[in-house]
Structures are given as structure tokens and as C-alpha cells.
Amino acid sequence: MNNFVKKNWFVCLLIVLFAGISVFYIYDTNKGKLKGKTANGEGVVYSVGDTDVTATDFYNSMYESNGPAALFQKIVTTVADKSVETTDTMKENAKTQAESVISNYATNYPTNYREMLDSQLVSLGYSGMDGLEDYLVNVFKQTELTAQYVKEHFDELQVRNISYILVRFENGDSGEGTPTEDEQNRMAAVDHGLETGTFEDTAKALSEDPSSAPNGGVLGTLDANTTSLDSAFQAAALGLKEGEVSEWVYSSNFGYFRIKCNASTHEGMVKAYREQNSLTEDVEVTDGEIYSDLLNTYDTTLTNKVIWEKAEELGLTFPDPEVEKAVRAYAGMED
Amino acid sequence: MNSMKKLMCAGLALLMLAGCKDATAALANSKETLMTVGDTTVTKGDLYNMMFASVGANTANTDVMNRIAAQEIEVTEEMKEEALNQVQFYTMMYGDQFTEFLDSMGLTEDTYAEKYILPNTLTSKLVEKYTEENFDSLCGSFDPLKAIVLSFTTEDDASAALSALKDGSVTPAEAAKDNNSSSSGSEEVITMNTTSYDSAALSVLRSMSVDDGWTEVPSSDGATFYVLKLVSHDPAEFKEDAVKAISGITAVTNESNEFYLRKYNFHVYDINLYNGLKELNPDILIQDKPAPTPTPSAEAE
Numbered sequence: 001m002n003n004f005v006k007k008n009w010f011v012c013l014l015i016v017l018f019a020g021i022s023v024f025y026i027y028d029t030n031k032g033k034l035k036g037k038t039a040n041g042e043g044v045v046y047s048v049g050d051t052d053v054t055a056t057d058f059y060n061s062m063y064e065s066n067g068p069a070a071l072f073q074k075i076v077t078t079v080a081d082k083s084v085e086t087t088d089t090m091k092e093n094a095k096t097q098a099e100s101v102i103s104n105y106a107t108n109y110p111t112n113y114r115e116m117l118d119s120q121l122v123s124l125g126y127s128g129m130d131g132l133e134d135y136l137v138n139v140f141k142q143t144e145l146t147a148q149y150v151k152e153h154f155d156e157l158q159v160r161n162i163s164y165i166l167v168r169f170e171n172g173d174s175g176e177g178t179p180t181e182d183e184q185n186r187m188a189a190v191d192h193g194l195e196t197g198t199f200e201d202t203a204k205a206l207s208e209d210p211s212s213a214p215n216g217g218v219l220g221t222l223d224a225n226t227t228s229l230d231s232a233f234q235a236a237a238l239g240l241k242e243g244e245v246s247e248w249v250y251s252s253n254f255g256y257f258r259i260k261c262n263a264s265t266h267e268g269m270v271k272a273y274r275e276q277n278s279l280t281e282d283v284e285v286t287d288g289e290i291y292s293d294l295l296n297t298y299d300t301t302l303t304n305k306v307i308w309e310k311a312e313e314l315g316l317t318f319p320d321p322e323v324e325k326a327v328r329a330y331a332g333m334e335d
Numbered sequence: 336m337n338s339m340k341k342l343m344c345a346g347l348a349l350l351m352l353a354g355c356k357d358a359t360a361a362l363a364n365s366k367e368t369l370m371t372v373g374d375t376t377v378t379k380g381d382l383y384n385m386m387f388a389s390v391g392a393n394t395a396n397t398d399v400m401n402r403i404a405a406q407e408i409e410v411t412e413e414m415k416e417e418a419l420n421q422v423q424f425y426t427m428m429y430g431d432q433f434t435e436f437l438d439s440m441g442l443t444e445d446t447y448a449e450k451y452i453l454p455n456t457l458t459s460k461l462v463e464k465y466t467e468e469n470f471d472s473l474c475g476s477f478d479p480l481k482a483i484v485l486s487f488t489t490e491d492d493a494s495a496a497l498s499a500l501k502d503g504s505v506t507p508a509e510a511a512k513d514n515n516s517s518s519s520g521s522e523e524v525i526t527m528n529t530t531s532y533d534s535a536a537l538s539v540l541r542s543m544s545v546d547d548g549w550t551e552v553p554s555s556d557g558a559t560f561y562v563l564k565l566v567s568h569d570p571a572e573f574k575e576d577a578v579k580a581i582s583g584i585t586a587v588t589n590e591s592n593e594f595y596l597r598k599y600n601f602h603v604y605d606i607n608l609y610n611g612l613k614e615l616n617p618d619i620l621i622q623d624k625p626a627p628t629p630t631p632s633a634e635a636e
Contacts, residue, residue, distance in 0.1 A: 033356065033357045033358070034357040034358050034603070034604065034605075034606045034609055035358055035604070036358025036359070036360065036604050036605075037358075037604040041363075042360075042361070042363050043358075043359065043360025043361045043362070043604070043605070044360055044604045044605075045360045045395070045603070045604060045605045045608055046395060046399070046601065046602060046603045046604060046605070046608060047600070047601070047602050047604070048399050048402050048403065048596075048599045048600070048601045048602075049402070049403070049406060049599040049600070051402065053398075054360065054363075055360040055361060055362040055363065055383070055605075056362060056363050056364075058360075058391075058394070058395070058608075059362060059379070059382075059383050059386070061394055061398055062383075062386040062387065062390055062391060062394050063382075063386065064450070065390060065394070065440075066386045066389055066390045066394075067382065067386065068439075068440075068441070070382055070385045070386050070389065071369065071370060071377065071382060073385075074370075074372075074377050074381075074382075074385070075370075075372055078372040078373070078375045079372060082372075082373055082375075112614070115614070119388045119389075120388075122384065122385065122388035122389075123385055123386075123388040123389030123390075124385070125381075125385055311372050314372055314373035315371065315372070315373050316370065316371070316372050317370065317371045318369070318370045319368055319369070319370075320369070323369055323370065324370075325441075326441050327370070329438060329439055329440075329441050330439050330440070330441075332435075332439065
């Protein structure tokens with residue numbers, strides 16, 4: 001050994017130097033790294049007291065509050081992707097919206113908007129910020145899928161586009177359903193307006209509901225599943241056909257309504273949408289746009305139902321019945 | 336030559352260790368299928384990643400303190416009953432909306448109370464426990480006192496209330512109500528952290544004695560007129576209320592949390608969680624903080 005070193009002293013010196021530099025380099029590179037830990041062969045996420053919380057423990061903890069929601073979200077995005085074709089319009093709109101989303105995030109989270117967006121998109125099942133346009137296209141597809149369902153089940157759902165004129169109680173509801181003299185006078189003025197002019201102009205001039213009057217009394221699109229409206233109003237609205245105006249409808253909550261059905265067919269809905277949004281015939285409108293207020297406001301249960309039914313058509317399976325039960329409960333699709 | 340080659344190989348192997356990354360905790364059975372939609376399979380690993388991105392840091396942030404609180408605070412029947420009452424209050428307030436929420440989460444009123452309300456109660460009690468155990472030093476820092484403070488928008492109203500109170504003919508609540516004040520007239524604990532009253536009024540309160548009775552103080556900007564009375568400046572006389580007030584101070588909560596996190600040696604081993612917590616609540620990462628310096632009195636002991 002001594003002879004070896006004597007003969008090759010320079011090489012040995014280089015090796016020692018090299019080893020020393022390597023060790024220092026390894027130490028310096030690794031000193032800032034987070035060290036891991038395992039317990040019973042599994043990675044530990046954190047420890048507190050005597051407890052090592054493994055990745056499985058952490059999974060179970062997150063699953064309690066978020067598991068079924070995350071799984072259902074995955075069903076939604078997968079079904080929409082598989083069921084609706086991507087159109088050029090969707091891609092263009094997604095590109096425009098993506099710029100707007102990024103701009104909003106940059107304003108609200110100036111120092112870390114990329115990380116925020118990344119995290120949000122990963123939680124939705126995408127790879128990160130690069131998936132933003134894909135996510136937006138998927139949202140359009142979800143709306144189109146549900147709108148297509150509405151179109152196919154239009155009569156069964158009893159879809160109606162409705163406008164109304166309201167005459168409020170003079171001093172609260174007397175409980176008898178008989179208008180006072182003052183109320184009768186205001187109702188007569190409305191009747192006269194409807195005889196001599198349009199429903200829209202009469203609503204603008206005389207309806208006592210400040211939220212709808214400026215729009216000519218337009219409420220929007222409802223169906224038989226709508227639960228947020230006055231029951232008397234809804235029952236009367238669903239009983240009307242396209243173009244019909246109801247007689248006075250008494251509502252113990254509000255007063256007296258004249259209700260107009262602007263559309264009770266899909267073709268009527270397209271026409272009403274164009275009129276209410278001042279769109280000419282050459283402007284393309286999608287089913288998603290036409291039924292957006294129904295899906296987003298007046299029948300929010302429809303999307304989950306449509307997605308679930310479509311998922312079952314595509315083949316939805318859960319090896320664990322408990323997982324299926326939890327996801328069904330989350331989606332409102334219990335057996 | 337062969338020895339040379341072996342030495343060189345050993346050196347290269349050592350260098351490979353330099354490529355070590357920050358640790359992540361791998362999930363067991365990550366490839367287990369949870370559901371299939373058409374030809375798309377979602378595994379346990381996929382779900383773990385989605386949930387981690389969405390709620391990982393928040394879950395850990397909450398769970399850590401819940402675990403510590405469960406060790407330090409005994410659950411009483413009173414706490415359980417209070418938690419259930421809270422849930423029943425939600426049901427009454429929000430009706431179907433809350434019931435549907437419970438259904439969607441697979442929870443009953445009892446399980447919601449157990450999983451969400453009770454842990455919150457325990458973490459609040461944890462800060463109270465810390466406050467009780469450090470009562471003297473925290474009182475030194477926050478100087479709590481008990482007082483009644485009535486606020487008025489006009490000097491005439493304040494003077495009328497003051498006169499009636501000095502007579503002893505009305506209670507503080509009546510004096511407030513009779514003179515256009517929305518103050519409740521209840522006794523309250525005021526600390527150095529209190530900002531709900533003008534500094535001029537607070538300054539006068541701190542200089543008063545209990546024997547001074549009722550006094551009137553205008554605010555610095557003259558827009559508000561206070562009628563106030565010092566009830567006690569000895570925290571031992573109102574310890575329970577003082578503990579509640581002090582433990583509601585953010586700095587005390589933070590101090591309490593750090594104390595217990597160190598006591599239980601909280602440590603994160605997964606870089607994704609570490610980064611998430613650093614974003615959400617960097618104070619929880621005690622592994623990054625130097626150990627607190629012992630105080631001279633502690634050293635003397």
C-alpha cells in the first residue's frame with residue numbers, strides 16, 4: 001500500500017482532493033433540503049407529539065371534508081369532455097376569458113398569482129396554470145351538455161320564459177285575496193296599459209317591482225323544478241302557453257301579478273333570447289347561452305342530474321360502495 | 336488501475352447523492368382505483384393530489400391544533416351539549432339549506448357537532464388554558480380593566496345620562512336607552528389592545544380609580560361623548576372575564592399556538608405541505624424558527 005501511494009502520490013492527492021470537494025458539494029447542496037421521514041414503511045407528512053401522520057392518514061383527513069366533492073368534480077369534467085365536441089368558438093372564448101382570469105388573479109394576488117392559479121387548477125384535476133384554457137372550454141361544455149338536455153326534455157321540464165307586472169299590497173296582505181280600492185285602481189291602470197300598449201311598455205311604466213320593471217318585466221327562464229319563486233306565481237306561470245297573459249294572480253307574499261309567457265317552446269326561447277338581448281338574426285347563439293339563467297339561477301339541480309345520468313351512460317363504476325354512496329350524497333343523486 | 340477505477344466509481348456515486356430533492360411523503364396504494372368514468376380511471380393517488388392542492392394546507396393547519404387541543408383539554412358534557420346546541424341553532428337559522436349541506440357531506444347533526452364544532456371549542460379552550468397559566472405576565476402586557484362605557488353622539492345626551500347615573504336613579508342600560516345611545520350598559524373588559532373606543536376615553540379610564548364613579552369624556556375629535564366608570568383594575572377580581580378577553584387577542588393566540596407547537600414538536604416532512612403552510616400560515620412552521628431565548632427569571636430558577 002505504501003509503495004502504491006509513493007508511486008502514485010499525485011493521483012492519490014487528486015483523489016483525496018476530489019473526494020473532499022465532493023463531500024463538501026453534497027453537504028452544501030443538501031443542507032437546505034427538507035428531510036423526509038417514514039413510519040411503518042410509509043411516508044410521514046408531519047408529526048406532532050408522538051403521532052406520525054402518514055400520507056394515508058392525511059388522505060383520510062382530507063377525504064372527510066373534500067373527497068366526495070373532488071371525485072364528483074372529476075366526474076363533471078370527464079363527462080363534459082367526453083360528451084361535447086370542442087368548437088372553435090369555445091376555444092376562442094376560452095382564450096379571451098383566460099386572459100381576463102389571469103389579469104384578475106394578478107391584481108388580487110400580485111406576488112403569487114401563478115401559484116394560486118396553479119393550485120386551483122390542480123384541485124380541479126388539471127396539471128396547473130397551463131390547463132386554464134382547457135378548464136374554461138370544459139365549463140362551456142358542461143353548460144352546453146345541460147342545455148342540450150333541457151332542449152330534449154323541454155316539455156317534461158315545463159320550461160317557460162316569463163315576464164310579469166306586480167301591483168303591491170297597499171298595507172300588507174289582508175288575507176282575503178280581495179284588493180282594496182287603491183289596489184283596484186292600480187290594477188285597472190295596468191289592465192288599460194295592456195289593452196292599449198305592449199306588456200313590456202306597461203311593465204316599465206307601472207310594475208311595482210323595481211328589479212324587473214326596467215327590463216320590461218322580464219323574470220327569466222324557469223321550470224317545474226324551480227323552488228325559489230312564490231308558489232302561486234309559479235303555478236300560474238307554468239300553466240301558460242307562449243304569448244298568453246294571465247288574469248290577475250293573487251300572491252299572499254307580494255300582491256297581484258299579471259304574468260306573460262314569452263316562450264313555451266325551444267324555438268320560442270331562441271326568439272325571446274334574441275329579443276331580450278337585442279341580438280340580430282346573424283348573431284350565433286348557443287343553447288348554453290339561451291338556458292344559462294335557468295341553469296345558473298332557477299334550476300341549479302339540473303346540472304348534477306344531467307352529468308350523473310351521462311356518466312352512467314358512459315359507464316360509471318365504483319369498486320367501493322361506500323365511496324359511491326358518499327359521491328352520490330354529495331351530488332344529490334342518492335338511490 | 337482497478338483500484339483507481341473503483342475509487343472513481345465511488346466518487347461518481349457520491350456525486351449522485353448531490354441530486355437529492357426535498358422529501359415528499361409517498362401515499363401507499365396510490366394506484367388503487369376509486370372510480371371509472373368510461374375509459375378514464377381515477378386512482379387514490381389522483382384524488383390525493385387534487386385534494387392536497389385544494390385543502391391540503393388548510394387541513395393540516397386545522398388538524399395540528401385540533402390534535403394538540405385534544406391532548407391538552409378534557410372534553411366535558413357541557414362542551415358536547417354546547418356544540419350540539421350550536422348545530423341546532425344553524426338548523427333553525429338556515430333550515431333546509433343547512434340540512435341539505437349535512438346530507439351532502441354524509442353527516443348528521445351529532446357528527447357535525449363532534450367533527451367540526453367541538454374541535455373549535457377545544458382550540459379556543461387551549462388558548463384560554465395558556466392565558467390562565469401565564470395570567471400574571473399577560474396581565475402585565477395587556478393591563479386588563481373592567482369598566483362600563485356608554486357612547487353618545489351629543490354632549491347633551493351624555494350629560495343627561497351622567498346626571499341620572501350619579502343620582503343612582505337609573506341603571507347604565509336605562510341611561511343609555513333613555514338618551515339615544517345604542518350602548519348595552521354592560522360591564523366589559525378593556526385591554527391595551529382595545530380599539531373600539533377613542534384613545535382619550537381609554538386614557539382617562541386607565542388613570543381613574545374605582546371611587547371616582549361616573550365621569551364624562553369627549554373623544555379626541557369631539558364627535559363622540561363617553562360616560563364611563565371604572566369597575567375594577569385588579570384582574571384577579573374578574574379573572575374569568577379577563578382570561579376570555581386576553582385569549583381573544585390575536586398576539587396571544589399566536590403566542591399560545593407557538594408554545595404548544597413547540598411543546599409537541601410539530602414538524603413537517605413533506606415539501607408540498609411545507610410550501611402550502613408557508614403560504615397559508617408561516618407561523619406554524621416552528622421548525623424554521625429559532626428556539627425562544629430563556630428569560631432571566633427562568634434562568635435564575
